[in-house]
Amino acid sequence: MASIVLENITKKFGKVTALDGVNLQIDDGEFIVLLGPSGSGKTTLMYLIAGIYRPTSGRILFDGRDVTNLPPKERNVGLVFQNWALYPHMKVFDNIAFPLTLKKADKNTIQQRVHEVANMLRIEALLDRYPWQLSGGQQQRVAIARALVKQPQILLFDEPLSNLDALLRIGVRTELKRLQKDLKITSVYVTHDQAEALAIADRIAVINNGKLIQVGTPNEIYYNPRHTFVAGFVGNPPANLLNAEFDGTRLTIETKTFQAPAELLQRISGRRRIVLGFRPEKGSLLDHITENAVGIEVQVYEVESMGREQIVTVSIEQTMVKVLRPSEEKFQVGQRLFLCVDIKDLMLFDFDTNEALDVR
Amino acid sequence: MIRERSSRKWELWAFLAPALVVVVIFYVVPLILTVYTSFTPLRNWNIQRYATRLIGFYNYQKLFHAIANDPSVRAVFLTTAVFVGCTLLVNVLGGLILALLTFFVDRKTNSIASTIWLLPRMSPIAVYGLVWYYFFHGSGVGTLNSLFLRLGFIDKPIAWGQAFIPYGPWSVIIFVNGLVGVSFGMIVLSSAIKSIPGEFVIAARVDGATDWQICRRVLIPQIKWHIMYVTTWQLLSLLTSYAHTYLLVSWRLVNKSYGTPWALYVYDLAFTGVFDQGLAAAAGTLLVLVGGLLGLITLRILGFGRLMTEPRGDI
The missing domain is CATH 2.40.50.140 (Nucleic acid-binding proteins)
Structure with a gap:
């Protein structure tokens, strides 16, 4: 559990400015959605929080502690990918256990923790299978289990529902929201799907062309857009x-x-x-x-x-x-x-x- | 219906024909001739006199007798095993290490490094051989000697390929051939690594993996098939390669017995000294048999059949 503060974050890739002076405060236990079209910089922002990228300028604080220059492994974040990134050569158990084995946790702890999260996500029966033997929804649970097993203080989701079919997506969405509320882990969720953002978020941060356009609750974003971009992007059909x-x-x-x-x-x-x-x-x-x-x-x-x-x-x-x-x-x-x-x-x-x- | 099927068959053969013709002319026919020759006493290219005479397994008896009793032939036998084994290790491991290194450095450094490693492949064998001939040369002019002399490691020049038998000549031929083969593994394996989705590496990093852990636990297991393919390919080509060693031996850079792998020995039997083509054919046939056997074994170990049939990846 941690609060996140992004202070004046700018990220440049060569001549391209991916993020431009982003300021954002995320409360402890909050579920925040970064919403924007593709190429808006939302994934870059998430990778900055994860520590995959370093900001060109600006600071990142977790619980008031400056983590701007810490490598990913010292940030204790869990990341769930759009394509789930499950290692094809490892069984489900080993996929989930992977972060723990990197930390050289002892065998009993690994067994116990893997079974704990697998039980929570109802995938205990699948532990002995390979990822390619699972359905999309099951693979997604495994990916979430792998992110949760190391008991992260922050959970990051990179469009985790995009690879699921439409019907399943709505079901998983509900479960994700409930899971986050139960675990109270500060979560940052990246998506381009405004309906998903409205449904799942405590607060939505709308981002476009590397700039934060508006931050607010789903209701504020929907009924009180502060910018034509927000009005024209959120809603089906939009305003x-x-x-x-x-x-x-x-x-x-x-x-x-x-x-x-x-x-x-x-x-x-x-x-x-x-x-x-x-x-x-x-x-x-x-x-x-x-x-x-x-x-x-x-x-x-x-x-x-x-x-x-x-x-x-x-x-x-x-x-x-x-x-x-x-x-x-x-x-x-x-x-x-x-x-x-x-x-x-x-x-x-x-x-x-x-x-x-x-x-x- | 029948006509349609037969015309399809014709099409199939038409497509295969050019490749088949090449294989038959340049592989099957010479193989049959070689096997046949190994049962004749052909020598000095006196085809009229010897080519029609059959002497059963006499050449093979002579060959195994030599392996068992002639120290120089035993040296060749041993050299082949050491040369193929060690060079294979250098080729595959070197290629793998380079491929992994190029994965972690930026693209510009990457392409420069790759080009440098391709140089041995690109340069003509004689030129490349000459470079290393001068590098390991036994006089003070040799690069290695002059370097070591200047640094004070040695006080008089050493003939690296003739001294420290058998390790001196072995080291030289393994070094020279190893360097040529590394680029093959590097190219195949680095393109295999590039095809692994970036998310795997990012996921591992977020989970706290070091570069070494990413290599060992994420990248290498996913390019297992490519590594095995490179190993098989290099094993078979090393068994039959002799061009570089031929030059190094004939320039007397390395000791003849301990610088001669089996393929070069076959060449020597047929084209130099004794001009015993019958015996050379027997030695060549033996090499083909060993190569075929090793190829089958590696394909079996790799589970080549499984690789071809089993569906892999997302369903």
């Missing part, structure tokens, strides 16, 4: 982002114009251009504009059923907007409607900095 022009009283999207609600004026504070955003499930499609909402005329472009709900894609001239509606509502392609969004559900971003516009 709609529309460029709007402001003339002092009215907002214009493409050629459609509507009165800017008085509640927003202060946040817009005279900007000529802003980015308007809203979650797909916050939009409604009606034949009139409701109260306390902004409305704009749209045309139904396509309807996709998702079972319980449907994704209705509507067009404002050239701009496509996705709205999530219950499947009971019926829409026809080509139908003209009003897209209404409650004023309280509107998100406002600065056009140039892409940062959220706050109520001040």
